[in-house]
Amino acid sequence: MRRELAEAAVDLAAYLKGLDDSLAEPVPGGAAGAAPAPSLAAASSPARPPEPAMREERPADMDALAAQVRGCRKCGLGHARLKAVFGVGSCKARVVFVGEGPGFQEDHQGEPFVGRSGQLLDKILETVLGLKRADVYIANIVKCHPMKNPETPEAHGNDRPPTPEEISACRPYLDEQLRFIRPACIVTLGSVATKVLLGTEKGISLVRGRAYDYPVELFGPGHPIKVVPTYHPAALLRNPNLKRDTWEDMKLLKSLLDAAK
Ligand code: URA
Numbered sequence: 001m002r003r004e005l006a007e008a009a010v011d012l013a014a015y016l017k018g019l020d021d022s023l024a025e026p027v028p029g030g031a032a033g034a035a036p037a038p039s040l041a042a043a044s045s046p047a048r049p050p051e052p053a054m055r056e057e058r059p060a061d062m063d064a065l066a067a068q069v070r071g072c073r074k075c076g077l078g079h080a081r082l083k084a085v086f087g088v089g090s091c092k093a094r095v096v097f098v099g100e101g102p103g104f105q106e107d108h109q110g111e112p113f114v115g116r117s118g119q120l121l122d123k124i125l126e127t128v129l130g131l132k133r134a135d136v137y138i139a140n141i142v143k144c145h146p147m148k149n150p151e152t153p154e155a156h157g158n159d160r161p162p163t164p165e166e167i168s169a170c171r172p173y174l175d176e177q178l179r180f181i182r183p184a185c186i187v188t189l190g191s192v193a194t195k196v197l198l199g200t201e202k203g204i205s206l207v208r209g210r211a212y213d214y215p216v217e218l219f220g221p222g223h224p225i226k227v228v229p230t231y232h233p234a235a236l237l238r239n240p241n242l243k244r245d246t247w248e249d250m251k252l253l254k255s256l257l258d259a260a261k
Contacts, residue, residue, distance in 0.1 A: 011128075015247050018127040019120065019236070062091050062180045065173065069143050074169040077142060077162070080150030083110035087139035087177055094257055095185045096137040096178060097121065099232065100192040103159045107145035112138045117233040121189075124233070128250035129257075137181055141196050142170040167196055178225065179218050184260035185253055186214060186225055190232025197227060204229055208249055211256060226260075228253045 059065040066086045072078050085102035088111050097113075105115035113121050121138070125131045142162040149158055162170075178186070188194040191204040199215055200207060208231065213224035230249035231242045 012244070012247055015124075015127045016243055019123055019240075019243055059176065062177070065176050065180070069173055072143070072170075072173075075144075075166045076150065077144035077146055077166055077170075080147055080153060081144035082107045082153050084143050085110055085112050085140060085145070086143055087137060088112055089133060089137035090135060091137070091181055093135065093137040093181055094183055094260065095187060095253065096139060096181060096183045097187045097189060098174065098193045098197060099138070099140045099189045101140050101142040101162045102145045104145070104156055106140075107153060112140050113233075116237060120233040120236060124246065124250060128247060129254055137177070137183065139174060139177055141174060141193050142166050143173060144170075161192055171196065175216060175218060182219065183225060185211075185256050186227045187249075187253060188227060188229045190235060193232075194229040198229065204231060204235075208245060209252075211252060226256050228256065 056068060059068055069086045070084045072084070078084075081102075085106045089096075099113060099117075102112060103115055103117075105118075106112055112118070122133055125133065125136060145153070146160050146162045146166060147153060147158045148160045149155065152158060186197065188197050194204050194207055195201065197214065198207065198212055208229045212227045212229070214227050217223075218225065228249055230246050236242050236246060
């Protein structure tokens with residue numbers, strides 16, 4: 001027991017050190033602060049959100065779905081964005097990380113989490129889970145960049161959270177992605193993704209620290225996907241004190257992935 005604790009302390013110290021480089025500069029703006037979290041590890045479900053329906057023809061595979069997303073103009077974001085940001089990683093991934101929506105860098109490159117938040121996410125994946133970005137799947141709730149001023153996609157500081165209308169227009173695409181991947185776990189990054197996927201009004205600091213059943217039964221009763229909510233990497237960049245809780249959440253994820261093997 002003592003040895004396990006000592007090993008865990010070494011792990012945590014290595015993780016904190018590994019993340020330090022990414023935490024040198026503060027990031028403006030931002031997500032929720034820390035609060036004490038419940039320590040329960042058992043899975044349970046909060047209120048079930050209504051299951052959104054695909055309004056277009058069901059795509060045959062992930063490539064067909066990506067083509068649908070690239071052609072999507074269901075909300076204003078599709079008209080203003082530079083590139084649709086569909087998702088990246090392995091279609092056989094056992095865990096899917098879900099963020100809020102693309103920012104400036106992602107809009108330019110067409111890939112989720114490629115800015116400073118993404119670099120930090122990559123480090124967390126590697127140091128705690130021993131995984132590379134190519135081993136997991138990374139996507140967002142909305143696939144196009146929500147901009148304060150849609151006329152200026154080249155401007156920095158133009159990000160805003162997606163509106164409820166934009167979220168409900170885009171939400172069915174994520175469930176289609178999950179159907180193709182069939183992951184054991186989803187990690188929701190930050191309050192927006194957590195609220196949308198768990199159908200809760202509670203902020204991330206109150207919800208994190210335990211696992212839930214994904215309220216949408218994509219694979220029938222008795223085959224839930226486990227949801228592990230954690231802080232958005234941008235929140236860690238602003239507040240390094242959140243790194244410890246994130247480490248706990250990733251350890252919880254690891255135990256769920258190990259148990260689902
Ligand atoms: N933040 C997100 O929520 N998603 C991204 O893809 C990048 C930053």
